[in-house]
Amino acid sequence: MAEFSWLPRSPLEHALVVGACGAREVAPGISLTEIRNFDLIQIMARRGKGAELANAAKARFGMAAPEVPKAVSASDVTLIWSGPDQFLVLSKGGKHAMDILSQAFSQSASLSDQSHARALISISGTKARAMLAKLSSLDLHPASFPIGAAAATSIDHTSVNLWRGNDRPDGQAVFNLLVFATFAESLWHTMLDAAAEYGVDIGHSAEV
Amino acid sequence: MRIVCPFCGERELGEFTCLGDAKPVRPAAGASEDEVFDYVYLRDNIAGEMSEHWYHGGGCRAWLKITRNTLTHEICSVEPAAGAGARQAAR
Numbered sequence: 001m002a003e004f005s006w007l008p009r010s011p012l013e014h015a016l017v018v019g020a021c022g023a024r025e026v027a028p029g030i031s032l033t034e035i036r037n038f039d040l041i042q043i044m045a046r047r048g049k050g051a052e053l054a055n056a057a058k059a060r061f062g063m064a065a066p067e068v069p070k071a072v073s074a075s076d077v078t079l080i081w082s083g084p085d086q087f088l089v090l091s092k093g094g095k096h097a098m099d100i101l102s103q104a105f106s107q108s109a110s111l112s113d114q115s116h117a118r119a120l121i122s123i124s125g126t127k128a129r130a131m132l133a134k135l136s137s138l139d140l141h142p143a144s145f146p147i148g149a150a151a152a153t154s155i156d157h158t159s160v161n162l163w164r165g166n167d168r169p170d171g172q173a174v175f176n177l178l179v180f181a182t183f184a185e186s187l188w189h190t191m192l193d194a195a196a197e198y199g200v201d202i203g204h205s206a207e208v
Numbered sequence: 209m210r211i212v213c214p215f216c217g218e219r220e221l222g223e224f225t226c227l228g229d230a231k232p233v234r235p236a237a238g239a240s241e242d243e244v245f246d247y248v249y250l251r252d253n254i255a256g257e258m259s260e261h262w263y264h265g266g267g268c269r270a271w272l273k274i275t276r277n278t279l280t281h282e283i284c285s286v287e288p289a290a291g292a293g294a295r296q297a298a299r
Contacts, residue, residue: 137222154223
C-alpha cells in the first residue's frame with residue numbers, strides 16, 4: 001500500500017511573504033496576519049430544529065450561539081453567525097473538532113468541517129478601516145460595527161465572514177476575515193494592493 | 209440600489225441575485241400539460257409592484273421574497289422565503 005504523508009499547508013503559503021510591504025517611509029498602517037492551524041466547523045440547523053440546536057449549543061459551549069450577526073467568544077472557542085439558524089465554530093487544538101461536535105449536535109444540526117477549506121486573516125492597524133473601506137460596502141465605523149459585530153458579506157466579489165475581534169493591546173481594532181481557501185490568494189493580493197499606500201506589516205501566527 | 213436583508217441588514221445590490229416571479233406555484237404531480245407549460249414558461253410582464261424571489265448569495269445565503277416596483281425599482285417589502293430562517297424572522 002502506498003504511504004501518504006498529509007501535511008496541512010496554508011492556502012496563502014505562496015502569496016504570503018513575511019515582512020514589510022508597500023510604503024516604507026511611514027510606520028506600517030496595516031498589519032495583515034494569517035492565522036494558521038485552526039479548527040472550523042460549520043453548523044446548520046436541520047429543518048425545524050433551530051430551537052433544538054440553540055439548546056445543544058448552549059449545553060456544549062456554555063453560551064448561546066449568536067442568532068443575529070455577531071461573534072461571541074469563550075476562552076477556547078468563538079461562535080460566528082453565518083446566516084439564519086447557522087454559525088461557525090472556530091477553535092484550535094481539537095477540543096471542538098468535527099468528531100466531537102458531530103456527536104453533540106447529531107440530533108439537531110448538519111455539520112461540515114471547514115478547517116482546511118478557509119483561510120483566516122486578521123487585519124488591524126491605524127489604517128485597517130480605511131483599507132477595508134476601499135473593498136467593502138459595509139460601514140465598519142465603531143458606532144455601527146463594534147467589537148463582536150459580524151457579517152456575512154462579499155469583498156471583491158468573494159464571499160467572506162467578517163467579524164470584529166477584541167482590540168489589540170494598543171487599542172487598535174481587529175477585523176477577522178474567513179475566506180474560501182481557493183479565493184484566499186486572490187483576496188490577499190487585492191488587500192495588499194489596497195493596503196500598500198499605508199505600509200503593511202505581514203506575518204502569520206498559530207494563535208486564534 | 210440597496211436591499212435590507214431581514215437577517216443581515218442593509219446591503220448593496222451586488223450581493224443579491226434575482227430569481228424572478230415568486231407567484232408561480234408548482235402544479236401537483238397529476239397536473240395537465242397546459243398547467244405545467246404555464247408554470248414553466250408563462251410569466252406576467254408586470255408594470256408596477258411585483259413579488260419576486262431573490263437570493264442573498266453574497267451574504268447569508270438566505271432566499272428572500274421581495275416586492276419590487278418594476279417601474280421605479282422601489283423595494284416595497286422584504287421577507288424571508290419559506291424554509292430556513294423563517295423561524296428566526298418570525299420572532
